[in-house]
Amino acid sequence: MKPFYFVSTFFMMLVLLTGCSDDDVMTYPASDMPEINVTRDELYSNPNRAFQIKANLKDDLGLKNLKISCPEFFLDKNISFLADTMTTEYELSYEFLAPQETKREETYIVNLMLEDVSGNKVTKALTLYLDGDFKAPQFSDVQPADGTVQILDGTNELSFTLSFKVTDDSGLSKLLIEEPILGIKEEVTLNNEKEYTFEKTYSLPQKAENYQIKLTAYDNFVDANECIQNINYVVSSEMVTLYLADVAKDTDLETDAFGVPVLYHKKSSGIFTFKYCCNYDNQEIYFLGQSSSFAPHCFGLDENGILVNDGSAAPIVLPTKGYYEIKVDTKNLTYEVNPYQPQTAPHVAPIMICGGGIDGATWDPGTAMQMTQDAGDKYIWYAEVDIIGSVCMTISTPGWAKYWRLLADGVIDYMGSEQPYHDFPKGKYKFSINTETGRARCVK
8 A cells, every 4th residue: 555655645746846836937939049130240439439239139939138248348238028018020229338448449349149038049249340430521612602693694604613622531432413403413433532622514594593502422431421511502683692791801701600791681672781880990891692702792892982793892991980771782783881870778787698509508597608798889798608519599688588589690589489500610709799780790
């Protein structure tokens, strides 16, 4: 009888052990190996710059977890996938900062290990280089200037000559020139040149039109860096815009953030009207048909004191400091200069710079950057600013009782609703506004 007792006890224990198993532990059938399909086996970055890992992760049954590791960077990232949703495919996009103390000549290995719900594991080693090129090509000496106007006179054949230089430290791969109305879509293949000069003349139909020329340059980096230059080229029977320049002809008009030259205030029947604050006696001024240069349209005086559109023209001289209303007829080549006294009372302190993209500026007028009122002209306020990002600016009195919105070309709109963002070169500037003329400038 004893052998029977032993066997019975054995089977009872087996049943008990089986009954004590954890019903919550999921088991899965055997499956294929998971897949890691990376965009590239080689990654590029610089010291103190983030690198990005992109990959498509797949498994026929379900993904369990992914481990990303690089011991030298103290990188040990785990990404777990929920079992109840059974993720079979996942697009990975993961960024990590290469430490600042690393060097450009160094190379590292970033390891990926992917496990599926069946316990299958697959690994992938990615090579990280810290000598990546992230500097885009640069255009220079671009002609025609953005905003150029060609006058339609009906007598000559119309054309424009496109010329520019493009450079890149690591080498250029290709160049695109596009203009949809003219059907221009040209591609220039380059062979790692570090500098390339382009010049070509294009014919234009005899009609008013607004052309948008787009230049795109690509370098030869693995992830090609690109630079886009847009040129607005206008054919019209008259000037479509006008600026007042109170600087010398050899001044680079692209070193300011905005406001130089000064945009006109009103246009009616081809006549442009400016409200201008002259800060000096015998101030010399010109009128320009574009904001970025003194060519091709520069209006000044000939030897007889007649208004001409000529790059060699002499300046118009305003005899005394003060406020002027100036009217310019670019078609009939006439102008009027009339001094006036502002009729509105100057605003009183404090006035603050509110918004984003400027160091120290906030959206709270109570804590925003305060401006200083000019001692000699109470309509002028100024401050030193540091542009650190995309600028959205409102100049305000306390509690938003009165405010001015910064628009394009240095226009400040009193109690306006539009609130655009602007991209200006970063750096420190002297910023000033004139509440009488409704214009601002931001200069080095």
